[in-house]
Amino acid sequence: MNRSYSLAAELARVVTGGEASAVKLDTLASLINGPSPDAAAPEPTPVLKDNEPPDQYDRIGIWSLKQQEGMDLYVRDTRFAADWRLWANQHVIFPKKGKRVVLLGESVARGYFYDPFFNPAIELRSRLQAVEGFTDFEVVDLAKSGLTLEELSRLSESCLRLDPDLIIIFAGNNWAYSLYDSPVFSEYEIQSLTNALHSLDLMQVKEKLDDKLAELVKNYMATMASFSARHGIPVLFIIPEYNLDSWKSTPLEKIVAGLPEDNTDKWIAAGKRAKRYLQSGRLPDAQKESEQMIALDPTNPLGYEYLAECHLRNEKYEEARHLLESARDTSIVKRLTNHTPRCFSSCRRTILEQSKLYGFHVVDLPAVFKDHLGGKIPGRDLFLDYCHLNHEGIKLAMDAAFDVLLPLFDGKKTDVKSSSARELSTDLVALAHLLAATLNSRFGQPREILNYHCMQAVKISRISARFMTLFSSLACRKASTALCKSYGQILAEGLADQYNKGTGLLHAENAKTLDYELIHAMIAALQTVGIDIHGQIEVLLNREHGVKNAPVNLLESFYHMFSIQKVAGASSCYYKAYDITSEFLFFMERNVPVYADITWRIPATENGGKARLLLNDAPIDEMDVGNKWQTKKVLFPSAGLIKGANRLLIKWPAGSRVPRKKAEDRNGLSAAGSLDRSIGSLYHTFGEIHTLMISAVQE
Amino acid sequence: MGLNIIGISAFYHDSACCILRDGVLIAAAQEERFSRIKADASLPCQAFLYCLKQSGLAITDIDLIAYYEDPEKKASRQIWSRIPEVSSSFLLQLDPGRPEREIREVLGYEGPIRFVEHHMSHAASSFFFSGFDTSAILTVDGVGEWATTTYGAGNGNAIHLFEEVHFPHSLGLLYSTITSFLGFGVNDGEYKVMGLAPYGKPLYVKQLMDLLQPEAEGQYKLNMGYFDFLSGERMFSDALPGLLGHPARRPDSIIAPFHKDLSKSLQVVLEEMLLEKARYLHRRTGEKNLCMAGGVALNCVANGRILRDGPFEKLFVQPASNDAGGAIGAAMAIHAVEGRALQQKKQLDHVYFGPEFAADEIEQLLKSTSLQYHNYRGSRDLMLSMVAGKLAEGLVIGWFQGRMEFGPRSLGARSILADPRNATMRDRINAMVKKREGFRPFAPAVLEDKVAEHFQLDHPSPFMLETCQVSSTIDLPAITHVDGSARVQTVNEHTNLPFALLIREFEKLTGCPILLNTSFNVKGEPIVCSPEDALKCFIKTDIDCLVMDEFVIIRSENSLHALKLILENYDIEKEKRAGIRHDVYTFV
Numbered sequence A: 001m002n003r004s005y006s007l008a009a010e011l012a013r014v015v016t017g018g019e020a021s022a023v024k025l026d027t028l029a030s031l032i033n034g035p036s037p038d039a040a041a042p043e044p045t046p047v048l049k050d051n052e053p054p055d056q057y058d059r060i061g062i063w064s065l066k067q068q069e070g071m072d073l074y075v076r077d078t079r080f081a082a083d084w085r086l087w088a089n090q091h092v093i094f095p096k097k098g099k100r101v102v103l104l105g106e107s108v109a110r111g112y113f114y115d116p117f118f119n120p121a122i123e124l125r126s127r128l129q130a131v132e133g134f135t136d137f138e139v140v141d142l143a144k145s146g147l148t149l150e151e152l153s154r155l156s157e158s159c160l161r162l163d164p165d166l167i168i169i170f171a172g173n174n175w176a177y178s179l180y181d182s183p184v185f186s187e188y189e190i191q192s193l194t195n196a197l198h199s200l201d202l203m204q205v206k207e208k209l210d211d212k213l214a215e216l217v218k219n220y221m222a223t224m225a226s227f228s229a230r231h232g233i234p235v236l237f238i239i240p241e242y243n244l245d246s247w248k249s250t251p252l253e254k255i256v257a258g259l260p261e262d263n264t265d266k267w268i269a270a271g272k273r274a275k276r277y278l279q280s281g282r283l284p285d286a287q288k289e290s291e292q293m294i295a296l297d298p299t300n301p302l303g304y305e306y307l308a309e310c311h312l313r314n315e316k317y318e319e320a321r322h323l324l325e326s327a328r329d330t331s332i333v334k335r336l337t338n339h340t341p342r343c344f345s346s347c348r349r350t351i352l353e354q355s356k357l358y359g360f361h362v363v364d365l366p367a368v369f370k371d372h373l374g375g376k377i378p379g380r381d382l383f384l385d386y387c388h389l390n391h392e393g394i395k396l397a398m399d400a401a402f403d404v405l406l407p408l409f410d411g412k413k414t415d416v417k418s419s420s421a422r423e424l425s426t427d428l429v430a431l432a433h434l435l436a437a438t439l440n441s442r443f444g445q446p447r448e449i450l451n452y453h454c455m456q457a458v459k460i461s462r463i464s465a466r467f468m469t470l471f472s473s474l475a476c477r478k479a480s481t482a483l484c485k486s487y488g489q490i491l492a493e494g495l496a497d498q499y500n501k502g503t504g505l506l507h508a509e510n511a512k513t514l515d516y517e518l519i520h521a522m523i524a525a526l527q528t529v530g531i532d533i534h535g536q537i538e539v540l541l542n543r544e545h546g547v548k549n550a551p552v553n554l555l556e557s558f559y560h561m562f563s564i565q566k567v568a569g570a571s572s573c574y575y576k577a578y579d580i581t582s583e584f585l586f587f588m589e590r591n592v593p594v595y596a597d598i599t600w601r602i603p604a605t606e607n608g609g610k611a612r613l614l615l616n617d618a619p620i621d622e623m624d625v626g627n628k629w630q631t632k633k634v635l636f637p638s639a640g641l642i643k644g645a646n647r648l649l650i651k652w653p654a655g656s657r658v659p660r661k662k663a664e665d666r667n668g669l670s671a672a673g674s675l676d677r678s679i680g681s682l683y684h685t686f687g688e689i690h691t692l693m694i695s696a697v698q699e
Numbered sequence B: 001m002g003l004n005i006i007g008i009s010a011f012y013h014d015s016a017c018c019i020l021r022d023g024v025l026i027a028a029a030q031e032e033r034f035s036r037i038k039a040d041a042s043l044p045c046q047a048f049l050y051c052l053k054q055s056g057l058a059i060t061d062i063d064l065i066a067y068y069e070d071p072e073k074k075a076s077r078q079i080w081s082r083i084p085e086v087s088s089s090f091l092l093q094l095d096p097g098r099p100e101r102e103i104r105e106v107l108g109y110e111g112p113i114r115f116v117e118h119h120m121s122h123a124a125s126s127f128f129f130s131g132f133d134t135s136a137i138l139t140v141d142g143v144g145e146w147a148t149t150t151y152g153a154g155n156g157n158a159i160h161l162f163e164e165v166h167f168p169h170s171l172g173l174l175y176s177t178i179t180s181f182l183g184f185g186v187n188d189g190e191y192k193v194m195g196l197a198p199y200g201k202p203l204y205v206k207q208l209m210d211l212l213q214p215e216a217e218g219q220y221k222l223n224m225g226y227f228d229f230l231s232g233e234r235m236f237s238d239a240l241p242g243l244l245g246h247p248a249r250r251p252d253s254i255i256a257p258f259h260k261d262l263s264k265s266l267q268v269v270l271e272e273m274l275l276e277k278a279r280y281l282h283r284r285t286g287e288k289n290l291c292m293a294g295g296v297a298l299n300c301v302a303n304g305r306i307l308r309d310g311p312f313e314k315l316f317v318q319p320a321s322n323d324a325g326g327a328i329g330a331a332m333a334i335h336a337v338e339g340r341a342l343q344q345k346k347q348l349d350h351v352y353f354g355p356e357f358a359a360d361e362i363e364q365l366l367k368s369t370s371l372q373y374h375n376y377r378g379s380r381d382l383m384l385s386m387v388a389g390k391l392a393e394g395l396v397i398g399w400f401q402g403r404m405e406f407g408p409r410s411l412g413a414r415s416i417l418a419d420p421r422n423a424t425m426r427d428r429i430n431a432m433v434k435k436r437e438g439f440r441p442f443a444p445a446v447l448e449d450k451v452a453e454h455f456q457l458d459h460p461s462p463f464m465l466e467t468c469q470v471s472s473t474i475d476l477p478a479i480t481h482v483d484g485s486a487r488v489q490t491v492n493e494h495t496n497l498p499f500a501l502l503i504r505e506f507e508k509l510t511g512c513p514i515l516l517n518t519s520f521n522v523k524g525e526p527i528v529c530s531p532e533d534a535l536k537c538f539i540k541t542d543i544d545c546l547v548m549d550e551f552v553i554i555r556s557e558n559s560l561h562a563l564k565l566i567l568e569n570y571d572i573e574k575e576k577r578a579g580i581r582h583d584v585y586t587f588v
């Protein structure tokens, strides 16, 4: 007994120190467990978990089997009421009468921003019903917003109970999340990934992750193939396309990695020059710089985006497309715990290959759109955000699906009785633009795209003015969205029904954003139809956010653009600057002088460095910041301040960082934890802020 | 130069953070109140930021961080418990480096960190707030590192713990095991067992004495054949149902006489053991004062018994006796170790160490909503008489005033209040917010200067930590337990002015200086912290009236159906968060 105490104490010391390898721990563990651990070990008692649904076979998604008047009905189950808003707004799935197509898919297939009023299933249904002899065709819509690969696998099996004549799978955007959420990696794979991360071989990391994704897709497709073969049901894959032209990588998606030697500095400098050359139209120079950026960090999207811009200006669409795809594909290297959904090239490639192998039909939207656009890059003409299609895009996709589907059931193009072109209401289309604008704003998309959506909306429907007025008021307020009167009005007037039943506008707790750019895009759009809410908004912003009696904490989610996404393995209660510039907003009712109380540091440096403060673009101070926290009080005289919004920039020094030791990263962590941590430690923080408070100087 | 110490308890259950300035407790709060995750065990980030804000300090002003247990020592116990199934993956999971790593990385703290042993933290949380110059100290909980019970003495700046009972022998784990056997959640349902006890007869004392054997001095032993908590999967072994002659109760099934009798028996066994050990401690120390802390010290029935029937003249129980209180104990212990004079000369008389919210802020929030509200700013008397009137009419009030309480109890800062004379109140409040077993009565809050007229209590009880008999001539069905007892909170103008004034106003109207007081939360959620939390709780439940500072919102004047639906959606939108397991005592 005493020996076991002292062994346990010794083992605890080793584990706490964190210097032991798994092998060493195993050796110590076997010592403490005694000579024949197996003989002594009691059988572990299995624990029943109550909250798990009893089985897969009496339900399909949120619909559970109910016998009624001798019929097998699938009825929406109130146990899953919380999830209803993510699925088709259909209460009962009746037994099959004629032919049946089942649609599985993600939010793209759901018709995000239009559903339940319009969506791919509705479009396909109306196409089919316009065909001679196809009137008894039905489309069962089993698409779910946010469907994961695991959920899709389950659904692919359970949907067989609906006796489909064709299964359409319109998905692929969410599949890479399986790389993060579930324990898909073996200890060995994690070790080799961690090693690649530590040697900063970023391309190798990317390849390993792409391979793993391909493996997951292959596994899924093999399962699907076995269902398909066993039941003789044909399968049609619709491969999603990405908004290559009009969706920009978010601020956190393009943060720079801590590269070897002084490559980080070189990358930053090349980026600055590339941007300048693009602005002044010196394309060959811009091209050279962006190529250097790609060479320095092939897993950062920015170099590809700049280079694509060069090619686009020269109308070299094929080159540009390839580069924009590469930019999109970089996010597989787990920069962010929640990157925006996308179908990676490795995913598309695997679907195409495996479909050939198993004889699945395919609608490859990248090819379909390319064809439709005469080789140009798809953008805002077909998309509302990163991957969600606008109504034109949905129609085009369903056109293509229809063309594949028709001959499968011996239909001919000549059988189509009437044009199925349904006119959507202008209110529906306008609101889709505006709701999409709120999402674009949340992910830091440029002002220009926000303007575009607001202007499109305001041009076609008067309802836009109502939404924009309410939304601007909502966005200005500190109160949680759910509690705001203006949000209640938006819901009551049905203005956000087509955005996950209004829940799309909600924010995570303590993460409400101010949407300052979007508010101004809305103000400008409203001005074009003779409505002026500028003064009103100004008053509201001051009342809610103005620097008055109490200090304003600029690290709250309202005042900076870093709240929506998080870098892997990097949770902290203070602000980390992943870019060389940090930007904050604060609001003044009158221009009286204010103080800024700042506690900051520049970590992982020998001696810190110099940070420059700019207020409304005018330099106000250059200050030494150490590598340990320091607290400073800075006076902003009234001359530099303006009534209304003031912009505070902190420019951090570039310069290389002391790399973290490999051992520090493992330090007693489980495998998955250590992978997260290694990825997190790839990224530089240029500066860190613990406190940033603005308070008015008491007169 | 002042000495600023942050105290932290985390990574087990109900994490918390506090700040001491020169030995004076400035702020303390549990992380769950900010994160809104019940019993949140993660590092208390938001509570830490709150402590800095409340004290007007930056992280650069912090001299020391005190952590409430010794991670390495705890790991050795966890490893020992796992023999012979210790594996490298289990060892990696233990991660005893986590507290220090996260204090550095998540809080960003660069200065020195001190680890204080778990039971020393409990002991310090009690003695250093007791106001006693010298005292005996008894700490009892489930388990810390190895200790489950400690005996000690405090004198001025020093605490000496001279004896401890080692894991797996633990009164806390015995109580939790029977709690689990009775179908209630471990670390959650112990209160229910205590509340159930007065309904039963002590018919199973003999059997329970089989589980727990007293030994010499401060020691006792559990008969491990009946327990299975070492497995980490369940609390009791198959032998326990055999011993008691009944199967374990399934959660949510009916409560039979057996369950009541077992609860009563457990309470009796616990009290007897505590009394015996208290007598031992008294013999060893010769002190007339006793300080208690640790989860078991929240058993207010046992506390009352120790004071009445035990050898000590005075008893102080730390109101945050759970592990959240470890944060303030650790900080105090380090302050004392640093050799600084202790400022806390008098006994802790309130627990309002949480955040408060300015009237401007509350008004700004209300203005953003569609709610109709009454603004009584500058006319508090009017507000109080109006609210007292509503209480007398039988309305249930959500009461949000001043700084939030630290510790598990609502004591008139974030409370639900009602008329204790009203027999239907218990069922009404249970139906609207608590959704709990109807057998437990609510607690009374009584004016301190009137307590003796209504309860058999001759001293203040500001923290609801003792029970006593109700002796009032007024019928108080909503707060009187089946055995005629009540869990009393005494209230005075000095520590909670608005609450005391409200009760006085209620007394003026009704002759009754007592209100029913229960925690302001919905079942399964933490107690409300901010005005938004209070508003959401008010909307989602059927509370009749919400009083925040000097603003009053009356349900009947608002149509809240749409808002309620919105909030239900909002709840959906919240990330699903992993909770604490209640089917077994979590040792990691």
Ligand SMILES: [Fe+2]
Pocket (backbone or CB within 6 Å): B118, B122, B141, B142, B143, B144, B294, B295, B322, B323
């Ligand atoms: Fe404890």
